[in-house]
Amino acid sequence: MKSLYAWSAIVVIVLTSTAGDVLLSRGMKQVGDVGELTRRIGVLAVLARVLKNPNFLLGVLAMATAFYSLLFGLSWGDLSLVVPASTSLTFITNAVAARIFLHERVDQRRWIAALLVAGGVVLLAA
């Protein structure tokens, strides 16, 4: 029963942090190349533009939710299960979500990279 709680926490963490990454990525693409913008309009103007972007703000909110779900997950399950399971699964869900929602070209190379990193993260915790 306890592991059911831990796994539902893992599912919530994976979903919210994937949503967060996708929203942050979309928001920052809307803002534009930060390095170039800073040279043109200055750091403060760039910062204001980022903080006013709705996708960025929603992304931060999703990340905060993911963080608190992680805290709950850790109180229900083992650190050695919750952290590596959620981190490695997030690499895979991000690849799927980036393809669907951000229209990124996730080619074979990127799939292999995501799977290698996801597997490596699991081994690090083993």
Add this chain to the structure above:
Amino acid sequence: MTFRKYLVLAGVAFFAATGDGFIAHGMKQVGNVSLHHLADIFLVVLNPVIALGVLFLLVFFACYMTALSWADLTYVLPATSVSYVVLTLIAKFALHENVSLTRWLGILMISAGVGFVTQGPAFTPPKEKSGDLVAASVSARMEP
């Protein structure tokens, strides 16, 4: 990809790993935070090591957002997973933890993944008439 951009990616990995390392180290100094004194969680930042960790994680977030402003999410995430390798090396050589063979194997797999993704393009150019919100803002930064 310019040298500066690789520096930003390195910054993401470096500040994520060291920030987490500082916070882990500081939390061990502070000890357990009781659920009955949840407000204590706000006081932990008074610990200088944790404060430094928070500062490093803020720098990490700035680097991460900068990277996402010119590179794909599916490029940035694997490319910056070097942080796990850095964190393990810190654990081994600074914190003198025992790093098992499986962990070294994990490091090898992550490094291979990083190598794979960084060989390819960093950015998917938007389609001409996709009607995407993104299209308008990216035209200025097409580069190889």
